[in-house]
Amino acid sequence: MAVMKRTSTTLLLSPLLATVLLASGCSAMNTPEQAAASSEIAKNAAVVLRSAPIELVWRNNLDQRQPASPPGFSLPAVITTPEGDLIIAGAQDNRVRVYRDNGSEQQRISIEAAGESGALQLDNGLVVLGDVAGNLYGLDLKTFAIKWRYALGSALIGRPVAVDHDFIIQAANNQIYRFTANGNKVWSFSGNLGGLGMHLTPSPAVYEDHVYAALSNGDVVAMRAGDGGFLWKRQMVLNNDAAVLSELKVPVASPVVIPAAQSGRDEDLLAVSLFQGELSFLSLQDGSQLRARHLSVKSTPLLIGQRLFVADTAGSVSALDAGSGETRWKLQLSKGELTGPVLSQGMLWLADDQGKVYRIDQEGHLSGQIELSGRIDRAPVATSGGVLVRNNLGVLYMLR
Known part of the structure; x- marks a missing residue:
């Protein structure tokens, strides 16, 4: 039997x-x-x-878009509360949406301009995010009130990054700030302005009390996290005075620190990606370039163990050796520009600018895919209940 x-x-x-x-x-x-x-x-x-189909759990119209509205790029964030996880994201209608993890809307918080940044939950329970008019906010999700606001003078498009009990941000004008959780500026650093740029901007990387940032002018800078003291600078683009997008080489992905224990080398590395350029491996000690790969990347690579998973703008995802940068495997997923990957339940999730979302295992086997509307320019976001994807039309999806 x-x-x-x-x-x-x-x-x-x-x-x-x-x-x-x-x-x-x-x-x-x-x-x-x-x-x-x-x-x-x-x-x-x-x-x-x-393989198994990707399930669409729920969808919400995040932006309440009007005809001819600009595309939306805000990055949803998952916030932990005693009552359960909340999802928070800025929108084009100058409001921050707060959803429960089942997709039901809990609140809208008015801000001064469209919110296009990521968000970060601080140690004191507040959530920090920015808008395109250059305002930075500390939001209280218990009362849904703005507890403090700071005028940056330039849009925040990237994601705030935690350091100790404070946070660090990188504004669109290449200024880097450290703030306390109460919204007090600790220090700021001003980089030189770039030329033609993209709407997406990187976020800094923080490692062992140092901050590493890729600026829109092609500079990669390192500084002390405590006082903002300058350590070193590396110019990645010899000429960034592009006149058209097809000639543009600019960092839009956040740099990734590769510790020596994971690279197998005798020093820590920094992986820096350029859109329509190269993926470079720099020495964390002085910024010298150790090796480079000809890969156009617009989304932050993912480090797992001794492998660096990289999605490129030619539609391929690769697993690279974290130390040598050599390819372990490569999978052609799409004809469009890929974003991701992110890790959820042991699987890698990616999306492309044609509205498709892909799930693969860590050995490069396709496990599932789904086609959504619009284009997807920001990486999926992993949650305890699934994966969030936000398209340029203002729709927020929960997938599983």
Whole structure:
């Protein structure tokens, strides 16, 4: 009876797998060509069994867009509260949306301008985010009130980054700030302005009390997190005076620190990506370039163990050796520009500018995909209940 039950289950799972089992049952009589064909069928069957549709759990119109409205780029954030997780995101109608994790809207908080940044939950419970008019806000999600506001003078598009009990931001005009959780400025750093740029901007990386930032003028700078003291600068673009987008080389992905324990080298590294440029590996000690790969990247790579997962603008995702930068595997997913990956439940999630979302395993096998509306320019966001994706039309999706 047990054998019959297993056979029945196999047939329900995949007719292809039944073919594999039938072929393997007479493998002694197979020719080399038949054996190779059976091996390929088995490989394909394994991919089929790993695949499952991506489920659309819920969707919300985040922006309440009007005709001819500009595209939206705000990055949703997951906020932990005693009552459960909340999802917070800025919108084009000058309001911050607060949703429960089941998609039900809890509140809208009015701000001065469209909110296009990411958000960060601070140690004191406040949530910090910015708007395109250059205002920085500390929001209280218990009372849904603005507790403090600071005028930056330039838009915040990236995501605030925690450091100790404070946070660090990088504004669109290449200024970097450290603030306390109460909105008091600790220090600021002013980089030189760039030329033609993109709407997306990187966020700083913080590691062992140092801050590393890729600026829109092509500079990568390092400074002390405590007082903003300058450490070193590396120019990644010899000429960033582009006249058209097709000639533009600019960092829009955040730099990634690769500790020596994960790179296998005797020093820590910094991976810096350029849109329509290169992926460079710099020495964290002095900013010298150790190696580079010709990859155009607009989304922050993901470091897991000794592998750096990189999605490029040619539609491929690659697993690179974190120390040497050599390719371990590469998967062509799309014809568009990819964003991501992010890690959720052990799987990698990516999206492209044609509205498609992909789920793959860490060995480069496609596990599922779904096609949504609009284009997706920011990486998915992992939550405890699934993965959030926000498109340029102002729609926020929860996928699983």
